[in-house]
Amino acid sequence: MGVQDPGGREEPHLQGPGLQSRLGATRRREGSSEVTGWYLLIALALLMANGFFVAAEFALTAARWTKLEEMAAGGNSRARVALSSIRELSFMLAGAQLGITMASLGLGYVAEPAVARLIEGALQNLVELSEGLLHTISLTIALAIVVFLHMVVGEMAPKNLAISEAERTALWLAIPFRLYANLFRPFIGVLNALANSSLRLLGVEPQDEIFSKHTAEEIGSMVEESAKQGMMREFEHQLLSGAVALGERDAASVMVPRTEMTAVPVTSTPEDIERVVLETGHSRIPLYSRDLDDIAGFFHAKDLLRIPADKRADPISRKYIRQMLVVPESRKLRPLLVDMRRRRQHLALVVDEHGGTSGVVTLEDLLEELVGEIRDETDVAELGIERVGRGRFVVPGSLHVADVADHLGLVLPEGEYETIAGFLMDRLGRIPKRRDVVEHNGWKLRVRQMHRRRVVQVIVEEPPRTAVSEMADEAAQQARRPV
Template structure:
């Protein structure tokens, strides 16, 4: 009889491990991965997806199975093991029956608890977490068979549990949500990058795609102060000179002032101008149309509009109807993949690497681009550029030679144009150098 009890105890131990493994497999599995496997014809994946869709019910069934297996193991296994230990001890030494029984019970309890924890709990948990989808596929068919057999009893217990939790103001969900918010996806991308699952470029690409719907045209545009615009009376020769000087292929064309922009001229259209017309006013039919959008226009719908209308530039207007800047298709792509540089662009967005670990950068350099390209750690705030960071730190419009120290770096205004910061010198601070006062 003891042998049969030991066999039953072993089966209960395996059953406990089965339910524990199934529980962690369901919780750790990614439904998207299971759906891919199910599309290939895996019955186990289909059953695993069904289980995840009614996760609350399945977990209730798993908990019932764990509880029953654990109680049964204690009820059957502990006395059976104690009997075996008694027989072994009696073969070596004669002890009073009361003492012998007590020792056997303590040793048996220790063995059963050890096996229950290691073989019935921890090992199945580790195996399921290591390969959750594979475990879910293998365990889903017998798990659903068990759940369907005991469905009425499981539903009863689950309903009682939901009623109890509702008394505490908790709304128990019946299905694990597979959707994630933008913030959650962004956090997963960062975690994947830190863990080495994706490289820096992939992180930037994924983060840019996630954040594209959150950014607006005002954040991606070339601001009004940096536009290389010409009046509509400009000649092709003047446009060519502006293209060469600015490095921009799209030149805004305005009438009277920048608040009345008619469109833009593309550098490649210079090829359509006859040599004898180079010094005559620009032909009106070469001025390309632009979309007109507010600063608050989100980039994702703006990108869709550009593709649908086949217009690769948009005029961004402020709340008063004036020109705030211009955003191009290239600007939107750069929001996804980072700065795109061609043979006409200044190397590294105008960044000059100097001796002594110093950098000379434009004031328009975005905070995240500075951190990415220069490994400069700057805090987040109500600004998007290094010039904005300096202005926030100083509490006023910067002046030439103003400086701000942050961590191990000193940021010094190198040049200004009116009230706009043109260039900033970033240099490492010597460990023993005293802070430099602002405006020295």
């Protein structure tokens, strides 16, 4: 029976199956909303977990272990944990992949239906659709939203973060990721062992660490790129570039060729050798018997002090002839430098495939390949600033741009160079050649002498002077003369 009001009338709308159905639907919606809320929280946690594992995976592979070692040596405990993970990289990456897989599966299982319920409830209030069509539309939209969030928030964003800040990300995630890996170590170990066994069946030996191996060309490219980015100074760039090139170049590329060698007959007297030493500034003079293909050794200038005065007009004694290191043209510079240091030799004879003399290599030549031009006292005298005419000077290519301004008044613009040779190379866009001319503010710089790829001497010409300036200079000179 229905419920009667005080007047005895029944209220039919408060009784029967309709009331029970509506009450049940209301309870189901309330229960469904509560479940959906929990599912969304779980989905958010799984999305964050997925991002955590992705960031850990890329941070371990992108982080520079040398930088982490430096931090660990300074007492950073997180760096030590990160290094321990990198040392068993194969296992840790397997753990990251396991975490990503489980988080992705859980996200698909929980998030998609939860989001679909929310969308379905919203669409019910907007349009009238059949239950099947409504469910299909809601599921499609939910799938698109979940996939988008999974790709952007769970994959791409943490990946880009780990690549951009590899060391910092590795430090942030080091301890929690290590705890996770240790907790699931047995399971991860089994999966990783199965994967490694599969690789061995294909003839590939798995590695626990990433070993960075680079060719000389790759290292040279990295040095050049670092220099362009301003991460190293010019001297550091030159030193590293020279060290890389040292392993690729041979003796023939740096030797003083046969046609430019300074050598004297083995029958020369100490007086003859002394004149050659004074003229050339060389302290070691090769000696030949019949011709340059028959080098007997070399004479050291310091031995002149040991020869008595009454013997200086006689041919030098054999006891003063020192043996030379003999190397083929193909000898690489790095082992050649090692040989010269081990044997304490400053001069080496370079021979061709037939045993004929090709030239000589000095220890200074090898060091110049590493650190650039080396000048001693005799070089300074030879390459100093010299006036060769009115307004014309001969200067060394290694002269610093500041010295050019101080001594000649030629102010060169700032650039990625420190010497006048560097300025010429910058303006020409290539290695200068003899007789190349560069003009700057009326000044002319002409390459006078080259030695292989090095600018040795440059002729600097002042700009044309006006009659007024010449008269002013002449008056100034007269004023400085004593009365």
